[in-house]
Amino acid sequence: MTFSELLQKRRAIRDFEEKEVPLKIVEEILQESTLAPSASNNQPCRFAVVSCRKTIKALSDESKANLLGDHAEKKIRLNPDYVTMLQNENFNVFYNAPCVIYIVGAKSVGSLDVDCALAASYIMFGAAARDLGTCWVALGANIRDPRIRAELGIPDNYRIVAPIILGYPKAIPPASERHAPEILRVISEAR
């Protein structure tokens, strides 16, 4: 698959076939993601892989409850559409994905967000190259219950940066609308 094809295939996928993703393929994708650049080649990304639907539902419920709690306490401001969606018991933030990859790392790493985002892009492209679909689901990141965090193997001093859902897409939707690149300035030799 060429890069042009990959650019078309890497879409936000929120509707998946019932088919499970073999762990071997997840491991291949994570292996490739280690090739992502990181600040000073520090490689701070760690992973938790969940392909149990009951656990995925519990993670969705935990994240939804925390988001709604934060919103009620005015710690965050969610737009009303999100609130309605999160209040719906049947809404799973991970949609029907058969697998969720949590990308996490030590809070002490200053570049953690960008390092994990770069790894996430490798994972999303690596999945697309294997005809898998992904979506970075930020709504699924609010996991605080110590019991659940322990179940995921995430230490107290770690932070969840990117929950990525993974599965075989029912369809590849067209790209949502994009604006042209906004180039603020070009400074060229010839000025």
Added chain:
Amino acid sequence: MTFSELLQKRRAIRDFEEKEVPLKIVEEILQESTLAPSASNNQPCRFAVVSCRKTIKALSDESKANLLGDHAEKKIRLNPDYVTMLQNENFNVFYNAPCVIYIVGAKSVGSLDVDCALAASYIMFGAAARDLGTCWVALGANIRDPRIRAELGIPDNYRIVAPIILGYPKAIPPASERHAPEILRVISEAR
């Protein structure tokens, strides 16, 4: 070029041919980068493109002076090797790259770091797909002089996330050493 080939070609490049990068190719790469995902499809990334060597040198000098100043005032702690390097007048943080792309965006965007990092990965892969080399040079991000920021077209309420150098590589070095992916936990249906 397949994704496997891209994974091999996307290396941190710090040694470039004298050859300039045509602006048309930079624009193509930035156009592709708009396909990167962003939180709520907000598309907050903006760009400044510098392909004037005199300006690139001035940007390097500005960033070095600010980093050394912050270090002297104990606002940041640089490791001694970096200090020595930054104190060397002949050291250009952008190496000999003929082009620097600044990825910037509004400070008010909560997801700016990860949105710009995802766009950066598209730019780095898009460059590799065209036999160009890149490197995210965090040392080049410390541009504060209002005159220089105005020259780059960067408004006061914007933040520089990623300076990416771009050019034709003299060689594609092997990947620096990577550890195996650290998978903290796998939770599968079969438990």
